[in-house]
Amino acid sequence: MVLETGPLSTFLYHGLVERGIAVECICARHAKGVLAARVDKSDVHDAEGLSQLARTGWFKRVHMKASATHIDRAALRIRAQLITTRVAMGNQLRGLLKLFGLRLGAARTPGKRRERLIALYQQRPDLEPLFDPLVASIEVIEDQLRVSNQLLETRAAEDAVCTRLMSVPGVGSITALTFTASIEDPHRFARSEDVGAYAGLVPRRSQSGERDVRGNISKAGDPMLRRSLYEAANIMLCRVQRPFAIQPWGMRIAESKSNKRARIAVARKLAVLLHSLWLNETEFRWI
Incomplete structure (x- = not known):
């Protein structure tokens, strides 16, 4: 049996292997080049084309990672998403402050950012309730990022490799x-x-x-x-x-x-x- 790479390919692959079914996962980009040779595209034609690839062996096998490896990769992706969100929200805060002639400056730590915001709010007290939800969200993300970093550091320290x-x-x-x-x-x-x-x-x-x-x-x-x-x-x-x-x-x-x-x-x-x-x-x- 042959299946293409996709969002559910890992789940399907391991599920079929557990049931004793011989299965190979192939690169969807490579399969597309072969399946595109047909004039008409349909599920039946795609299934037939994949079966022909399996029969001839003219495909590149994709290495399917174990479930434990995907846990580590999920933790790494969550950390990357937290960093992306923090940067985006921090840039949003800086950009909105500039609309009112206020500059956050080089406040790269939570403590310095808080001190700088207190000084800016003294100039425009009406902005504090407006920006509080955004600032609070940034602080929550930074807390979760520290937790994520600690989790990954512990996981790496316990691994001999x-x-x-x-x-x-x-x-x-x-x-x-x-x-x-x-x-x-x-x-x-x-x-x-x-x-x-x-x-x-x-x-x-x-x-x-x-x-x-x-x-x-x-x-x-x-x-x-x-x-x-x-x-x-x-x-x-x-x-x-x-x-x-x-x-x-x-x-x-x-x-x-x-x-x-x-x-x-x-x-x-x-x-x-x-x-x-x-x-x-x-x-x-x-x-």
Whole structure:
């Protein structure tokens, strides 16, 4: 049996496996290219096309993660959504204050924001009841974000693989947990270099005859993993004080090309390093 990737594909896949049914999940984007060859689209034609793919074996199998892995990924996505909401509401607060000629300034912590708002309300007392619901909502989101961060940090500290990956400078609990939840099984990849391609951090290539063009990175695969590796690479280049091999290599790329390209290159190198440490069960060693 073959099914396409979709919102319910994980639930359906594990449910069929538990019932002893042989099932494979294939990439919906790849299946679309085959199913689009038919003139008429219908459920019957799609089912027949998928069965033909299963019969010929001309499909790319999608790795289906375990239910426990999806729990970690759900926690990471909830944290990301809380951050997005907090930023959006904070920007909304700043923008609305500017309508009345008031500037919140660099109030990046709850305490400083509260002090700044008290000073602004002294200028316009009528705005306090108006902005209180928005400010209270931001504080609630920040409280829940702290709870989410604590949950993820505890989960990473209890995992031996995450602890090993966090020995790499610039890699914290969120990056380590995102990497393990995205890869799940390091033996899936024949080479550590393939992890960079899996995260969409390799250039696109269009080659035909004498034409061979390399474009921007493919951005294929899991965007959460790619974003996490990029953030860790930025910390490596900007915040880590103790030098190590990858850091000067990335700085040379930044000088010759650009900071963005350097971060992408370091993120790709970091993916290779983390996979190698996981596969070999070793920790990072400063050289």
